[in-house]
Amino acid sequence: MEFTDLNLFRGLGEDPAYHPPVLKDRPRDWPLDRWAEAPRDLGFSDFARYQWRGLRMLKDPETQAVYHDLLWELRPRTIVELGVYGGGSLVWFRDLTRLMGIDCQVIGIDRDLSRCRIPASEKSNISLHEGDCAAVETFEHLRSAAHPLLFIDDAHTNTFNIMKWAVDHLLEHGDYFVIEDMIPFWHRYSPRLLEEYLGAFRDVLTMDMVYANASQQLDRGVFRRSAKKD
Numbered sequence: 539m540e541f542t543d544l545n546l547f548r549g550l551g552e553d554p555a556y557h558p559p560v561l562k563d564r565p566r567d568w569p570l571d572r573w574a575e576a577p578r579d580l581g582f583s584d585f586a587r588y589q590w591r592g593l594r595m596l597k598d599p600e601t602q603a604v605y606h607d608l609l610w611e612l613r614p615r616t617i618v619e620l621g622v623y624g625g626g627s628l629v630w631f632r633d634l635t636r637l638m639g640i641d642c643q644v645i646g647i648d649r650d651l652s653r654c655r656i657p658a659s660e661k662s663n664i665s666l667h668e669g670d671c672a673a674v675e676t677f678e679h680l681r682s683a684a685h686p687l688l689f690i691d692d693a694h695t696n697t698f699n700i701m702k703w704a705v706d707h708l709l710e711h712g713d714y715f716v717i718e719d720m721i722p723f724w725h726r727y728s729p730r731l732l733e734e735y736l737g738a739f740r741d742v743l744t745m746d747m748v749y750a751n752a753s754q755q756l757d758r759g760v761f762r763r764s765a766k767k768d
């Protein structure tokens with residue numbers, strides 16, 4: 539038997555398709571004469587329930603609210619997201635910027651696009667690129683992207699080398715680099731290196747305190763490109 543590395547499914551689940559939750563331990567139609575006994579928890583896995591128009595989206599509602607405010611303020615012409623998975627977040631970014639009247643291209647990069655579920659009819663203003671975050675040279679095509687630019691690392695591989703590449707070759711003053719999910723883990727398991735690595739960017743990035751504390755997934759991971767010093 540070949541064993542698949544189960545870490546592949548960490549935080550994702552085995553199924554990239556969205557299915558409406560099925561309640562296994564309680565009826566969906568709860569009788570009102572037993573109203574007071576009804577469970578107060580959800581009774582189903584929380585992350586798999588987040589979706590946008592039928593596509594799984596791995597951003598919780600608090601995080602969605604932060605991005606909403608950031609998009610409205612930044613009005614990005616390009617959003618780059620590392621880590622596509624089902625593709626729900628790319629469609630959500632495209633739809634939201636379109637609703638806001640922003641002319642924005644959304645670029646998704648993943649080493650495995652086979653799990654992307656975006657239908658062909660939903661791909662306008664979205665481009666998908668196969669690429670491995672371990673090899674920063676695969677990002678060269680991003681150099682011609684329009685600004686303001688929002689760059690999101692949701693693939694969690696080689697983050698600081700990518701951040702360095704983005705600062706050196708891509709980000710302009712006011713652009714954003716966002717690290718999702720990982721900062722609390724790094725802070726717990728490698729606090730010394732984390733501080734040292736972030737400190738290495740002190741002249742080129744700042745942490746935006748409006749957005750950096752507003753959702754768990756973006757906890758202390760929202761950075762803005764500073765003006766270049768001559």
Ligand SMILES: C[S@@+](CC[C@H](N)C(=O)[O-])C[C@H]1O[C@@H](n2cnc3c(N)ncnc32)[C@H](O)[C@@H]1O
Nearest residue numbers: 595596621622623627648649670671692693695
């Ligand atoms: C957390 S999911 C992305 C979820 C998506 N951004 C969302 O919000 O719905 C992480 C994705 O990163 C991809 N990934 C993991 N390691 C990678 C690497 N080294 N290079 C490119 N993609 C990678 C995985 O294939 C997976 O689809």
